[in-house]
Amino acid sequence: MSLRRFGIAAFALLAPLWNGGLALAEQRFPPPEFETGYKMPAITTPAPRGLAMEYVDVAVLVTALGVAAWLVHRKRSRRGLIVLSLFSLVYFGFYRKGCICPIGAPQNVAYGLFNPDYAIPVTALAFFLVPLLFSLFSGRTFCSGVCPHGALQDLVLIKPVKVPLWLEQGLSIVPYIFLGAGVLFAATGAGFVICRFDPFIPLFRMTGSFFILCLAGGFLLTSLFVGRPFCRFLCPYGALLRLGSLVSKWRVRITPDYCTQCRLCEQSCPFGAIREPLVATANPAALAPDRRRLGWLLLLLPVLIAVGAWGGSKLSVPASRLHPTVALAEKYLDPKKPAPTPGSATPETLALTRADENAEAILTTAAAVRRKFDVGGWWFGGWVGLVVGLRLVSLSTRTARADFEPDRGSCYACGRCYLACPNERVRVGLLSPAEAAGLNANRAASRVAASART
Amino acid sequence: MKPHRRRAGFSRRDFLRAGGAVLAGAAVTRTGQAADSRKPNPWAYDVSGFEKTDPKLVRYRELRRFKSPHRDARRLALGPDGRVWIAAGNYVCAIDPAGNSVAEIAFAVPARCVAVANDGAVIVGLRDHLEVFDAQGKRQAAWDSPGKRTWFSGLAATETAVFAADSGSRAVLHYDRSGKLVGRIGEKNKDRDIPGFVLPSPYLDVVLHPDGLLRVNNAGRHQVQAFTVSGDLEASWGKPTMAIDGFCGCCNPVALAVLPDGRCVTCEKGLPRVKVYSLHGDFDCVVAGVESFSENAQTSKGDQAGDGVKASLDAAADAKGHIYVLDTVTSEVRVMAPKATA
């Protein structure tokens, strides 16, 4: 790599000039002596937000997660979840301005793991781990009412449109790729891309660049019609929670007791998370092509990973340009770089002047970062291959289901389906058992009629 | 199915619709300017108009230049034998006319100024006291510190006296050669009509003029002042302006030298430039303009040393009328000679 070679050459050339820069401890020249007894004001240094307040944030998070789990699994209250969402939106969103949030926390953790000079803040670690821990027991209760991003999208959802299944399945691997990218860029020190392209933080702060506000407006408008577009198709932390909730101890149950297969709940989920019953096919011969396909896909998986890793290694050079030092080094080595013009200095020319003065330091750093990206590119590409492969595998497997039930991974535990279930309506007293029975009879009759037509 | 219960009561949808619009609207109205690293900084402190010198005014050319043997050069002085003495870092070193380093004195603290008397004695100013050496660099004496606020920044010496510019106490101290303090010159004194030195930074300099008076730079007042040895203020000249005929910035000039014909050489920082003024303070010509000191002119060089004496210039003149200019950023000495008159 030319950059690295240049770095070494530049270091060798400039090393003799690098003989100091260490100023001695010197006293500054004192201010004038005033005759009128004037007292110099002291410079004020307002303290940053106290550590104690960060523990308050963690406490609020844990409490809100507990309340959400209780509302989802025990109280089964959609209205309670709306109230909790509003609280989270106000507290984590508009009061705490969306920072720190678990969505960005994986980056802090990755950055801390690869840069020992950076102490992962206790809050970042807690915000990363606690919702994950909760997901192992109560599913995506964080998404349901604690996450300000989810709350905002959920509360503005007016007219849900069904996303075609192919699009849904295709887009749902994006969060994993975004997570991989976030970890890659954080670990290499290039920046926190998840935070940078977060579409809702600018709304919480009420400021931002034009681009990011357009992104925010776009996501907000989309969420009026598409349920939780960020959560489903972008949120990298949601990707982790999805994995956690796959093995959760408790799951969201649409019906409080038993499913009457009335299909009333089917349309209630704006996120397409409710799966209909799937009865195991009686004829094993019909399954054979599926099995064969699954076998091929499993064999394809290592190939996909290898191809991904190879592709990722090709991406490492352009990706490394996101690191400010690499970008500066490349610009510095570019023969067409703008010349410094006195009187109209731009930040770019000022940075180039700095590069000129510390060329060997900047080029060495840039070369080191690029080496990190060389390794990270392989890992990232392999991760993308794995994600694509596993998605294909999961599409080729079937899980037998007796009842209508939400998909463990896709369910945001928003509680919309509860009241769609006549048994639930009976439980909360909105419907008498007799009415419910009539409803079921009607539904069953229409289903018989429908099957008769086909 | 029963109609949806909530639709009858408060309309959450309308509320959200309005709320969303307000939210987006508020965010859009508060859109910031995107940071673009290629656009010129609209808030640059722009003095580029003053960084160009009219070539007609420059009446000196560079004969040669040599580097100080040590970094952080602060002041220079010319000896009677033609050697250049430079106070640089924790050293004072002598360079012969051929550019060879011929003597070197080391100190534990930075050497801030140096003067050479006609008998060859070398006086070195450290921050709080003076030391005397012979022409070979052997220590003869170290004088007591005159006070707690003392911050020596300029020196002039004859066979009988040493004048030490003490920026800290805002005075020029008059010593005899045995180290006895004879008088204090230039301190604020209403009765003698002396306004006092205004020194935001340690740049007080003192030179001996052939007319028998001292020339001292009162940087905060943008003036050069002439004092008698006994401390009377005889004359002041200089005006604050970024234009070429005055002294720029908040506190200039920072160094003085005197030509054999009595004209005064001034050095400025900020807009690093060396100029010549007539005996009465009329602008005469430019020795070297800002263009000659591109590194020195960078703002970022201004604040690197803790005591604020990084980006400045110093000058000395020899009997032939050559001006030795020291750039404190590059620690280089340039020898400037008058251009042949056309």
Add this chain to the structure above:
Amino acid sequence: MSTPAPNHPPVNRRQFFRDGARLAAMTGLGAFLGVAATRSRASQNTVWQIDPSKCVYCGQCATACVLKPSAVKCVQSYEICGYCDLCTGYFVPQPNSLDTGAENQVCPTAAIERKFIEDPYFEYNIDENRCIGCAKCVEGCTRFGNGSFYLQVRHDRCLNCNECSIARVCAGDAFHRVPASEPYVIKTTAHE
């Protein structure tokens, strides 16, 4: 018509697998916590701050901050200030007169107060509610004067973003995370 499903399905293979995976995940999270907590050499929370010696007055602090106006403000170290009458941080390069007229001031928002102390000294204060952190005065003060004006991230305003958006574009590479216990880089007379 429909058959009620059994309330409590017996423990089956899938359930067993799920329990095992959950246990493994919890162990993993615990181990992760251990690694993350012990890995770092640093032990403190950090905040963003500007190293004034690296600042090159590029103006990005005024535009790149997520806050409008920026959380970066000019501060004044009085013990370094020369209390000059002709303050190059207060006046434009060639002022018409040394008074508080707006056309004479270098600050685009007139955020610097000039106060007479005694002849010939003036005190200069920053009104942080007006300051936008553009560093114009900093450049003027540092180029000609003592550099007693310099930029600092003010932590009563700073949101301490995960990724400081000014740090990303800072032309001087002057933004760094500093320990939260020493959140400012203040210039004093005792200088190292």
